[in-house]
Amino acid sequence: MASGEIFGIIGLSGAGKSTLVRCINMLERPQSGKIIVDGVDITALSGRELRLARRQIGMIFQHFNLLSSRTAFGNVAFPLEIMGMPRREIKSRVTELLRLVGLEDRASAYPAQLSGGQKQRVGIARALASNPKVLLSDEATSALDPTTTHSILRLLKDINRSLGLTIMLITHEMGVIKEICDRVAVIHNGRIVEVGTVLDIFSHPRSSTAKAFTRDILNLDIPDALWKNNKGLNGKLLRISFIGESAARPVISSVVKKFQVDANILYGKLDYVQDTPFGTLIVAISGDAPHVEGAIEHMTSLGLRVEMLEAPPAAGENGKAAEKCGVGEAG
Amino acid sequence: MRGARDVGMLTPQLLYLLRQATMETLWMVGLSTLIAVPCGLPLGVLLVCTEPGGILENRIIYPVLSGIVNVGRSIPFIILMVAIIPFTRLLVGTSIGTTAAVVPLAVAAIPFVARIVESSLKEIGHGVIEAAQAMGATPWQIICKVLIPEALPALVLGTTITTINLVGYSAMAGAIGGGGLGDLAIRYGYQRFRTDVMLMTVAELVLMVQGIQMLGDWLARKLDHK
Numbered sequence A: 001m002a003s004g005e006i007f008g009i010i011g012l013s014g015a016g017k018s019t020l021v022r023c024i025n026m027l028e029r030p031q032s033g034k035i036i037v038d039g040v041d042i043t044a045l046s047g048r049e050l051r052l053a054r055r056q057i058g059m060i061f062q063h064f065n066l067l068s069s070r071t072a073f074g075n076v077a078f079p080l081e082i083m084g085m086p087r088r089e090i091k092s093r094v095t096e097l098l099r100l101v102g103l104e105d106r107a108s109a110y111p112a113q114l115s116g117g118q119k120q121r122v123g124i125a126r127a128l129a130s131n132p133k134v135l136l137s138d139e140a141t142s143a144l145d146p147t148t149t150h151s152i153l154r155l156l157k158d159i160n161r162s163l164g165l166t167i168m169l170i171t172h173e174m175g176v177i178k179e180i181c182d183r184v185a186v187i188h189n190g191r192i193v194e195v196g197t198v199l200d201i202f203s204h205p206r207s208s209t210a211k212a213f214t215r216d217i218l219n220l221d222i223p224d225a226l227w228k229n230n231k232g233l234n235g236k237l238l239r240i241s242f243i244g245e246s247a248a249r250p251v252i253s254s255v256v257k258k259f260q261v262d263a264n265i266l267y268g269k270l271d272y273v274q275d276t277p278f279g280t281l282i283v284a285i286s287g288d289a290p291h292v293e294g295a296i297e298h299m300t301s302l303g304l305r306v307e308m309l310e311a312p313p314a315a316g317e318n319g320k321a322a323e324k325c326g327v328g329e330a331g
Numbered sequence B: 001m002r003g004a005r006d007v008g009m010l011t012p013q014l015l016y017l018l019r020q021a022t023m024e025t026l027w028m029v030g031l032s033t034l035i036a037v038p039c040g041l042p043l044g045v046l047l048v049c050t051e052p053g054g055i056l057e058n059r060i061i062y063p064v065l066s067g068i069v070n071v072g073r074s075i076p077f078i079i080l081m082v083a084i085i086p087f088t089r090l091l092v093g094t095s096i097g098t099t100a101a102v103v104p105l106a107v108a109a110i111p112f113v114a115r116i117v118e119s120s121l122k123e124i125g126h127g128v129i130e131a132a133q134a135m136g137a138t139p140w141q142i143i144c145k146v147l148i149p150e151a152l153p154a155l156v157l158g159t160t161i162t163t164i165n166l167v168g169y170s171a172m173a174g175a176i177g178g179g180g181l182g183d184l185a186i187r188y189g190y191q192r193f194r195t196d197v198m199l200m201t202v203a204e205l206v207l208m209v210q211g212i213q214m215l216g217d218w219l220a221r222k223l224d225h226k
């Protein structure tokens, strides 16, 4: 992990995400290997050194884990008390932190009186109190509704930008990764199977887990209805992925003009990952075989990713030729 | 059976005896609670911390301590009271009287308090303790700043249960020369067939238990922010 980045970790339930993040602050001891945080191997630290090292690592939790006996103020003050900070300094630091997370007016509320989003804000303020270098987040938004999730993610991103804080974010929601992560690791059965920029993973998922997750969020499965309604689907079915600027070019129409083929856009989606447009189209291309080949080559040379799709067995026959529909344009 | 005339005649004396016996019971119960809670609390904390998965997991301390507590709790109070007479003499110089009764009462209550404390502390979510560990808290800080404050309402209710149990035990202690309401009930109500005295002591004990419970509930509610 590079300093200052938001690093996502995604994987199915039981993949070992929590275990990995808990190893980073030694809530769980790895049987083998080293864990280097800020140049220090924390597996080699003694109890006291480890406690000091832990102050450099903030953590937020799915179920917030706030002390119910303390107010929002008291919860944020907790790590400072542990460090032995004098009362006066604690007061000003806590006030500053509560302002940062937008809760200065709820300082005297107990966790039971706060909403889920507010509790997580207190959790974030508490995690930031000791000025950590890294913030670990284990499913911090999984218990929140989409709107609240969004606002918490914005807050994390703001903090990442303004404090230069490195964030390791664990989730099983690809939407969360897409929204704020710079890079992502895909974990499966306790192993990291894939690491790359979020855009990479979205556009070229290699592992089956990554494929499943990206398919989930982009919903690129061809709807069953499509197969049913196009019994006699003509030509080759292609999945064309656009990344970055190529998404903005009218590729399909130029291919249709250049080669003697027809293109029928059956399904498509355009999305943004980290401010980069990213899209996928499912297109049926028909025409003479050499022309179709040429069209595919041309698209590939333009930096598009073209995959041939197999029709499911039920819709396999090519009985009578269907009449051509209109030609679509991308972008 | 006594008539209403007798009761009327003896009311001032009866009231005096009742008041004195009540004071004695309160003294025995109050003092033994004040001794048992501070002694039982650290034991309960130690049990929770050293148990498997606890913050100071220890495979020797936990089973040994747990065993001792179980032995302490399984000895019937009346037997314990007699069995520790030498110890009581050593501490207060006599084995008879209200103050002497405090010794077996406290000794019997300590393991009870330890278990109550243990179960109260176990109610705290593991996540909260883990969060404190992740922030670099020492075990001692976790005990003082997490375990005890988080369990405070439960600890208050546990103390209430202990105190009420001690009211019952103190009546038993009274039966062998400890004084208090139990003593009054035995000597007057039972041995002298004074049903009115018996009823009065029972009423007094009921009131006392009600009062303690209400006080405990009120305090626990005030401390609970869940």
Ligand SMILES: Nc1ncnc2c1ncn2[C@@H]1O[C@H](COP(=O)(O)OP(=O)(O)OP(=O)(O)O)[C@@H](O)[C@H]1O
Residues within 6 Å of the ligand: A011, A012, A013, A014, A015, A016, A017, A018, A019, A020, A172, A189, A190, A191
């Ligand atoms: N690297 C590993 N080696 C051996 N066992 C592992 C490893 N990683 C995880 N495990 C085991 O896998 C189980 C599940 O791990 P974990 O709780 O971390 O999953 P998770 O990805 O956080 O799942 P969830 O999404 O449900 O929270 C645990 O019992 C853990 O001990």
Ligand SMILES: [Mg+2]
Residues within 6 Å of the ligand: A017, A018, A019, A139
């Ligand atoms: Mg998990």
